[in-house]
Amino acid sequence: MNLYKYVSDAINEKLGFAANLEIPRNREFGDFSTNAAMVGAKLAHKNPRELAGEILPKIQELDFVDAATIAGPGFINIKIRDDFILKNATAPAPYKNETPLVIDMDYGAYNVAKSLHIGHLRTSIVGDTLNRIFRFMGHKTISYNHMGDWGRSMGMVIAWIKRIHPDWPFFQNNFDANMDLSKYTFSPSELNTFYPQASALAKQDEKFMDDVHTITAELQRGHPGYNALYNIFMPISLKSMHDTIHKLNILPFDNDLGEKNAALYEAPVEKLLREKNLLVESDGAEIVVVKRDTDTAPMPPVMFHNSRGATTYDATDIMAIYYRKLTDNPNKIIYLTDSRQSLHFEQLFRIAELTGLFDTKNLEHIGYGTINGADGKPFKTRSGNAADLDDIIQIATDAVRARASENNKELDDDTIDTIAIAALKFNDLIHDLRSDYIFDPDSVTSFEGKTGPYVLYTAVRLNSVLKRATNTPKLNNHILLPDERNLLMTIMDFDRTIQSAYENRATDMIANYAYNLCQLINAFYHSCPILRDDIDDDTKQSRLYITKIARDTLVTTTDLMGLKIPDKM
RNA sequence: GCGCCCAUGGCUCAAUUGGAUAGAGCAACAGAUUUCUAAUCUGUGGGUUGCAGGUUCGAGUCCUGCUGGGCGCGCCA
Structure with a gap:
């Protein structure tokens, strides 16, 4: 269940206004916390703690509340009853959206006759994960590899x-x-x-x-x-x-259609621009002026035909919108490119508005940061070129193989590839996609701590336990140990996380959630023996159930990141 | 010149979008396996959040000004 939403809704209904529900950073304060009294105090000109005293009994009446206390300047801290957690803990499932959107997603954008290089890493990995998140939320996505295939x-x-x-x-x-x-x-x-x-x-x-x-x-x-x-x-x-x-285990694109396809729509788009009197001759080229009087930033015109009569990528991107509107008629078009192209998309969206081709509020550009080397400059190979994606994958694969042989583990090639890809992808996804980050091959191939292999290893462990188990997983009513409780609370926090990841287009929230979940799983694994002989059957069943929903939740997050889980590692 | 973004332990990054004592990983050090996978777990040290003001119950987060960096600004994409 979506615990956060359940608690938040119940409190809002009880109080009669929308209180702000938070999960305290310091979990000693409780499972949830609200600053409703502090916010209300400002409006009512009252002392926050006094107001908190009036609100407190109402919250204490709620059936899921174990304890509610006032703390600090007026926070109300809430602890959830164990039996409520036990009764409601389940693994997440994809959303059934009653009003699904059709979303065209433009990422990848590979160039014909050029190998994929490090510049394609983020657009591929983040684009794929965003695609999977949107689908999980119940929307219909149509992915486009808008190839550089015609210029x-x-x-x-x-x-x-x-x-x-x-x-x-x-x-x-x-x-x-x-x-x-x-x-x-x-x-x-x-x-x-x-x-x-x-x-x-x-x-x-x-x-x-x-x-x-x-x-x-x-x-x-x-x-x-x-x-x-x-x-x-x-x-x-x-x-x-x-x-x-x-x-890379990226979902196949629904359409490998790029500039060549878009160019087929040059005539109708040109007609549209002429009808609106938007094409202007300038230095032998035909341009569209998109500058507004209110602009303070530089806003150059958009080139439709250059002085040789050819169309540039500005023009083909307009044509691509035209094409997509004609074929998919999407509710939204979302572009994922390097953030250095922000100005281009601002210009493109202005043309969509000027021509009436597409509602600007449903055009979205997500700009991701640059992957830099240790020197803070875009990552290059020793010879000064952009590193090939295949070469980077090879480096990671070699490192996994070396690590496996160090640990005397015999792993087949597929497993080694799976682990290497997880290392690369997780490292990319864990970073805020809008920021630059430093790509350090040594740390990406260390596989210790906050890494893809750590996540896979955790899942492999749980699978191993579940494979050996003979008891049926079943949640029996018992007093939760702290490590069991923390894990269940985090499992029940999945829905809030993905909701937030979806709204913010923040893939790092999924990766951080997965890592956090794994930490709690490993702590649980160490402190709570599951199948050991001295564990009674009721406890075995309960812990198996926790293991099972933890595994299912983890698998859901790894699926969202496009990570495969090996049988052993 | 104009505009956008950034500055947080030695290194790489977080911080619920204004909340309580700024957290993780790496590196360093000290420990844990007769037990379901040690690519794991537990612990220790490490911070005036670039600088100076301001806004308020409360600022790493918002505002102003500095300093230092990155990026963009018509015929490449």
Whole structure:
């Protein structure tokens, strides 16, 4: 049950006004605490403690209250009856929402022909967990991998291939799309080298850059050879993305639809902008002015067509809204990107408002912080590049393998991968997503304390106990030991946590809850033997029941984080 | 220049959005296994929350001003 809500509602009803219910930081004060008397005292010009004295008897009458006392400047501290806890403790279940929202979620946003790197870690992991939270709350989400699959970077890749294979048929005037093209292919790793090389060359070779622009424009206009080539490397790249997110246990995207798909809606969006007289010519480009008189911050115009007539990502993002409205007609669109793109989304949302395309209050940008190295600058490899996600996963995997062999544990490869992924993901999720954090490979692979492996280990322990048990889990009425009581109270706090995580879009609340739950589970595990021979059957049954709902609650949180639990570790 | 964000033990991060004695992990030190997995548990030391004011019953949190850092500001995404 949602204990917090139950207690809060009961107190509010009893008092006849909305009191603020808190869980004291220092649990010695009780299970709950309200500052109703202090708030009320200000309005009524009364002494807070005196007012608390008037409120106190009413609270003491409530059937779940064991004791209620006045403390400090006027707090009323409440302790819940043990039998009430015993009667109502259950594991959480997904919500049945009677008015579910349709939510389009835009995260991931991988680039075709570029390997996933550390910059994609948070958008993937946090986006996936937010998606799972929304679904748990009973909403319908539609996830979009809004790929960079149609812009200048595609021109770069094709220009590079043209440079190294000028004799290939895609580049000949007599190109025949019906010929057998099966021998023109690339390995994923080979493909991923093209863009960086092309990009480096374009910076110093103006002629090559001109080629890139020409090829990009021709590709977008339907050049048969370039499009045939695109259709060869695009699936290779897509598969490579899928492999990586599969390793990370990220839910498959409902749509791998990016800029190319959005670009199909250029004409209707342009028409809409022209109808509203929003397109303005400026330096050969067509722009939309989004600045308001009240703005104090810089607010540059939005580029719809650049001076070469091409559309930029500002434009394709408008088209994507148009497309999603047409197909999903969502209640909300939520974007998860690096917080450095905040201005872009502010501009985008203003255009949605100016065109009447989408209600601005239902467009939401969640900006996450940068992952930095020990020097406080964005995390780089020793050679100065953004670290590949696959390489980071490999480092974690090697560390798990080393740790397992240190402890003389024989674990299969799947288990080792599972533990490594949990270490990476949990480390990401435990941080406030809006803040930067420092990624330290040594601490991520230490697996001690507040880590993913700790969480998995705790779940494995509980599963192991439940597997051995012959008694039926059943909660018998007994006096709760402190470690049993603390654990049950935290289990009953799950609903408040996920509600808060949902409202605040705060994935770290789930991770912190999971860690806190594990600490209490391990304390319970140590101080309360479950299956030992000298434990009587009633106690065994009770502790098995606690073990079971603790395991179920923990599994719910690990599911939300997309962590798998191994059979042993 | 304009705007946004940040500053908390040696290190990495919390703090129920204004609540009570600022908490965890790592690192250091001292302990725990005839017992369900020691990737565990128990304990010890470590703080003038960058600085100076202000608001009120009450401030790490809100306001003002400094100092120091990060980020953004038309044809990259």
